């Protein structure tokens with residue numbers, strides 16, 4: 001560590017964490033003004049999403065989806081994802097783990113980028129330690145924004161950590177396909193990763209303690225995903241936990257490489273040998289190493305809770321956006337929160353009152369959309385029928401929609417609206433290529449559009465969107 005006295009620098013806005021949420025917050029807090037901002041990043045500007053999460057996973061899944069679509073149509077020739085080209089495509093989408101493009105963007109927006117690990121060192125003060133151990137402290141005139149995201153949880157299972165298991169970073173940045181892989185978990189990461197690993201040739205066994213995959217979505221959607229996984233040859237073991245792991249030859253071979261010799265795992269009174277294990281058991285917030293207690297904020301290493309202005313209660317200069325506040329672990333929601341926090345900071349800095357919806361996080365309260373890129377896709381927004389037990393449920397078989405039947409022979413899918421009075425409060429679509437259907441539902445919920453008015457939103461024929469007409473007809477009957 002350097003023995004030089006730490007230089008102090010002042011900025012209007014100091015952002016810890018250069019993922020999508022931090023980038024957006026910095027941009028919106030200073031744009032159109034002479035305010036200054038610094039973005040402090042310990043790894044790559046762009047965050048988990050750009051290099052290890054959304055972008056690589058979707059780059060891997062798209063060729064698989066396209067091949068599935070081709071197989072469901074009267075085409076000739078053997079269409080299948082090419083492993084080498086698919087991995088090259090993934091690397092192109094992650095810019096080969098080079099963040100110079102994102103740094104250039106930030107600098108173009110007037111955001112200064114500093115490399116290193118940041119932690120609070122007092123009110124409005126952040127101390128950064130760089131890779132060489134040198135420290136410097138920056139001070140914020142208006143706001144410190146925490147946008148440190150999450151990391152993968154590795155549960156405390158005997159032998160698991162010592163086995164150097166794969167986490168989502170290895171699965172998205174794979175350089176070799178394990179022959180046999182066990183996946184711990186049945187959530188979103190597990191289901192998407194199982195989809196690409198199986199399609200790229202791995203023998204996949206998923207083991208999770210819930211009674212269905214994607215336990216937070218509507219049960220019919222879980223069932224379609226379960227069938228899709230099993231159709232692809234994935235073994236799915238429900239209601240089970242991995243009890244122990246043993247890997248005599250565990251080695252740190254690098255991200256995306258098989259981490260040593262075979263493992264023996266025990267679960268549900270069974271014992272199996274696999275070549276790798278992927279842990280997809282949820283995320284832990286990046287608050288453990290921030291020294292938040294030095295300003296009187298206690299998280300017990302949990303999420304950093306915020307109010308509707310994304311401000312930490314009792315600390316009007318401290319904000320938290322993105323995964324780290326635990327509201328919704330999704331890139332688009334973190335970016336939305338970044339936009340709101342940025343607007344709040346800009347208003348407070350110029351003495352404006354916060355009286356307008358642009359300064360409030362409204363969407364996290366029941367208007368969160370998500371697309372899961374499994375086979376089939378699941379696209380949902382708002383409340384599920386379980387979350388709104390008094391609401392009316394309207395279902396429609398997507399295969400009965402002309403536009404959907406044209407998409408693929410044997411199209412299978414379902415749509416559901418959850419309706420409270422004359423308003424939609426939730427929607428779920430499950431089927432091939434349903435991702436783009438969900439935004440119409442998001443608009444209907446956010447805009448509080450009554451069903452009688454939606455009747456005049458006429459979907460084009462023959463598109464999959466015609467399911468909206470069928471759902472409204474069913475709701476009227």
Ligand SMILES: Cc1cc2nc3c(=O)[nH]c(=O)nc-3n(C[C@H](O)[C@H](O)[C@H](O)COP(=O)(O)OP(=O)(O)OC[C@H]3O[C@@H](n4cnc5c(N)ncnc54)[C@H](O)[C@@H]3O)c2cc1C
Nearest residue numbers: 017019020021042047048049053118149322323329330331
């Ligand atoms: C495999 C996978 C696939 C996913 N796919 C999707 C998807 O398709 N769509 C979707 O919406 N979401 C997806 N997600 C979720 C998405 O990746 C996150 O919601 C998103 O990355 C959160 O953004 P963030 O800016 O809050 O945090 P992050 O992207 O995690 O960025 C936080 C940044 O802070 C930095 N940092 C942390 N601590 C410090 C510190 N003390 N000092 C300096 N820097 C620090 C980190 O290095 C990191 O760059 C996926 C997640 C995973 C794991």
Ligand SMILES: NC(=O)c1ccc[n+]([C@@H]2O[C@H](COP(=O)([O-])OP(=O)(O)OC[C@H]3O[C@@H](n4cnc5c(N)ncnc54)[C@H](O)[C@@H]3O)[C@@H](O)[C@H]2O)c1
Nearest residue numbers: 155185186187188189190208209241280281282329371372
């Ligand atoms: N397409 C997308 O939008 C997308 C894709 C990937 C990830 N994400 C986001 O990333 C977040 C993290 O995803 P995730 O899949 O890691 O978490 P998750 O919370 O969705 O799922 C975790 C799974 O692990 C299981 N589990 C946990 N501990 C276990 C144990 N000891 N034994 C057996 N099973 C255990 C849980 O029951 C659950 O099935 C999600 O909240 C999601 O929002 C989004």
